[in-house]
Amino acid sequence: MKKNLKRIAIVAMVALVIAACKKNQESAETAPQETVKNADKVLQYIKDLGFPASSIVDNGNEFVVEEDILFPKDMQIPAGGAGTKIEQYYTGSIVSATKKxxxxxxxxPSMTSMSSEINSAIAQWNGVPNSTLRFSIVTTAPYDILIKNEALAxxxxxxxxxxxxxxxxxxxxALVRINKTAIASNSFAQRARTICHEFGHCISFRHTNWAAQGESTATNVPGVTGTDALSLMNGGQCxxxxxxxxxxxxxxxAALY
Structure with a gap:
């Protein structure tokens, strides 16, 4: 009897191990599939926004459009997809009323040598009249935007x-990448300008000169139309x-925030 109980216990343990291995294997196999599925949705979302397929670059864990706009493959697709929203400059989402x-x-740490430029960029966005948009620097998590140095292809x-x-x-x-080597020889004002420009993308702004740049159609903020040679959000001018x-x-x- 004891021998039979021992055999039953061994069989049960083996079955449990096999089941656990199978479950782990299935989880390992399922996760990449879910990632791929979401990446497909993100790719379709980008196309629905009007970006031609020829302008979309697959960069591993993200898609890159117009050289400096990033779409993570695991990003959350805005509710309603790419439908045009009349209160937005861009047809994607904007920062929520509380988070703004x-x-x-x-x-x-790779960007601390440009802390002054970062603070200058922040001051520009925080100083916009009639806007409640506010950026701040934090030294620990949680945070909303990570700014880091990276050599960009x-x-x-x-x-x-x-x-x-x-x-x-x-x-x-959630992410800003700055190619410090590329802007190192620029003036302080131009280095701060590059950072300020990228923060502008983080809050939804497209390139103001999208037409001249040959980029996909952008939606103007209602009441703020036309080209603007003085815009800091013009692309190709780092x-x-x-x-x-x-x-x-x-x-x-001010219109958006």
Whole structure:
């Protein structure tokens, strides 16, 4: 009897181990499949926004569009997909009414040498009249945006000075990458301009000069239309563009936030 009980116990343990292994194996197999499924949804979302397939670059865990706009493959697709929202400059989501009041930025050690430039960029967005949008620096988690230094790939003959994510799920775009090597020789104002520009993407702004850049159609903020040579959000100007937010930049920010 004892021998039979022992055999039963051994069989039960083996079955449990096999079941556990199978469960772990299934989980391991399922996770990548879910990631792939979400990546497919993100890719379709980008296309639905009007970006041509030729402008979408698969960069491992993310898609890159227009050289400096990032779409993580695990991002949350905004409710309603890519439907145009009349209160937004861009057809994706903006930062929620509560989170816009304090967008927390964590400065990676790789970017501490440009802390002054980061603070200058923050001061510009925080100083927009009639806007409740506020950025702040935090030294520990939790935070909303990570800003870090990274060597950024670019097509031959081009330089990518920065990249950033758009808002998702009511939160600001979670990542800003700055190519410090590319902007090291620029003036202080131009370095701060690059950082300020990328923060602009984090709160939903597209390139103001999207048409001249040959980029996909962007939606203007109601009441703030037309091109603007003075816009800090003009693309392709990381070492020669405007170093302060233009009046239209401020008007658009006040309209959204």
């Amino acid at each position: 009041l304090n967008i927390r930025i964590f400065v990676d 670019a097509p031959p003959g081009f330089v990518t000075c920065g990249q950033a994510q758009f808002p998702s799920g009511g939160s600001a775009g 070492n020669s563009g405007a170093t302060v937010l233009s009046q239209k930049d401020k008007d658009a920010t």
